[in-house]
Amino acid sequence: xxxxxxxxxxxxxxxxxxxxxxxxxxxxxxxxxxxxxxxxxxxxxxxxxxxxxxxxxxxxxxxxxxxxxxxxxxxxxxxxxxxxxxxxxxxxxxxxxxxxxxxxxxxxxxxxxxxxxxxxxxxxxxxxxxxxxxxxxxxxxxxxxxxxxxxxxxxxxxxxxxxxxxxxxxxxxxxxxxxxxxxxxxxxxxxxxxxxxxxxxxxxxxxxxxxxxxxxxxxxxxxxxxxxxxxxxxxxxxxxxxxxxxxxx
Numbered sequence: 001x002x003x004x005x006x007x008x009x010x011x012x013x014x015x016x017x018x019x020x021x022x023x024x025x026x027x028x029x030x031x032x033x034x035x036x037x038x039x040x041x042x043x044x045x046x047x048x049x050x051x052x053x054x055x056x057x058x059x060x061x062x063x064x065x066x067x068x069x070x071x072x073x074x075x076x077x078x079x080x081x082x083x084x085x086x087x088x089x090x091x092x093x094x095x096x097x098x099x100x101x102x103x104x105x106x107x108x109x110x111x112x113x114x115x116x117x118x119x120x121x122x123x124x125x126x127x128x129x130x131x132x133x134x135x136x137x138x139x140x141x142x143x144x145x146x147x148x149x150x151x152x153x154x155x156x157x158x159x160x161x162x163x164x165x166x167x168x169x170x171x172x173x174x175x176x177x178x179x180x181x182x183x184x185x186x187x188x189x190x191x192x193x194x195x196x197x198x199x200x201x202x203x204x205x206x207x208x209x210x211x212x213x214x215x216x217x218x219x220x221x222x223x224x225x226x227x228x229x230x231x232x233x234x235x236x237x238x239x240x241x242x243x244x245x246x247x248x249x
Contacts, residue, residue, distance in 0.1 A: 039106035040181065040197050040204050043248040047100035048126050050090065052083040061134040065232040067221045075129070078216055082121030082193070089115040105197040116200075120193035124174055127210050133238035144243040151185040158187070159234060162211070165189040166230045172214040175230075177242070178205030179249055208245045209237065 059071040090097045093111055095104055104111065104119050111119075139155055140148060152158035158177070166175035169189045176188050178196045181204065188196060188203040196205045211233055218229035 039199065040206055041249070042100070042102045042197070042206060046206075046245060046248055047102050048123050050083060050087050050097040050101055050122065052080050052122070053126060053129075055129055057134055062132060062236050065235050066132075066218075070216075070218065070220045073220075074125075074217060079122070079125040079129075082118045082125060085114065085118035086122045089118055102197055105195065106199055108198045109200050116198075117193050120195055120198065123197070124193055124195055124210060124212065127207055128212050130241045131209050131211075131238055132233075132236045133240070134236070136234075136236040136238060140239040140243060142243065144239070144246045147185055147246065158185075161187045162209070163227075163230050163234075166211050166213050166233075167227050169213050175211045175213060176205075176207050177209040178203070178207055179246060180205040183249070206245065206249065209242045 055071075055075050059068040059075070062071060086101065087097055089095070089112060090104075093115060095111075095115075101119050101123050104115065105123060108116050108119070139145070145155070148155055148158050152161065162175055162177055165187050166189065169175060169191070171191065173189055173191045174193075174195065176190065176196055178186050178188060180186050185208075186203065186205060188201075188205075190196065190201060194201060195210070196203055196207055198204075211230065213226060213230070218226065222229040
C-alpha cells in the first residue's frame with residue numbers, strides 16, 4: 001500500500017477544480033451554474049461534522065466487490081487521516097469544528113491547500129461510506145427513479161454516464177451524481193479531493209452519490225483495472241442514501 005500522503009498535495013495551487021460534465025444537454029443552465037459564486041444549499045440533516053463517524057458495517061461486508069483489506073486500510077488509514085488533518089488545519093486557520101464541514105467547503109478558496117485537500121477528503125469519504133451497503137439496493141425507486149428517468153432517459157443510461165466519468169477521470173479523483181441549484185440531476189467528476197460543494201468547483205451541486213477513483217480505493221483487488229472496480233461498485237450502491245439526499249431538497 002502506497003503512503004497515504006503520496007498524492008494528497010498534487011496540484012494544490014495549480015488545479016482550479018476542473019470537472020468533467022457528462023451529457024451537457026441535460027444541464028440547461030451549465031454556464032450560469034459553473035460561474036456562480038453562490039454556495040450550494042445543504043439541508044441541515046445532511047451536514048457533516050469534522051469527526052470520522054463509525055463505518056456502519058464490517059470491513060468484509062462489501063465483498064467480493066470491495067475486499068476487506070482495502071476497506072480496513074481505506075477507512076482506518078486514509079479516511080481517518082483526512083479527518084485528523086482537517087481538524088489540524090481548522091485549529092491553525094481559526095475554523096470552529098462544531099460547525100459543519102460543508103460551511104468550509106463553500107468558501108474553500110479562502111483557505112489553505114491543507115484545508116482544501118483534507119476537508120474535501122473527509123467530506124468525500126464520509127459520503128462514500130454511506131453510499132454503499134452490504135448487498136446494495138437493486139435500483140432506485142419513487143421520486144429519485146422518476147428524476148433519473150426524466151434526466152437521463154433510464155437508470156442504465158445514468159449508470160453509463162456516471163461510469164464513464166469515473167473511468168475517464170485522469171489520475172486521482174471522484175465521480176459524482178449531483179443535484180444542481182436549479183434542481184436538475186447532473187454527472188460530473190473532480191480531481192484529487194475536490195467536490196461539487198466547493199466554491200472553486202466548475203460544476204456545483206449537492207452530491208447525491210460519489211465514487212472514489214483514487215488507486216487506494218481499489219488497487220489491492222483490481223490493480224490497474226479501474227473499469228472493473230467501477231462496474232462492481234453498482235452492486236453495492238445504497239440507493240436509500242441517494243434517495244434521502246435527493247428528497248431532502
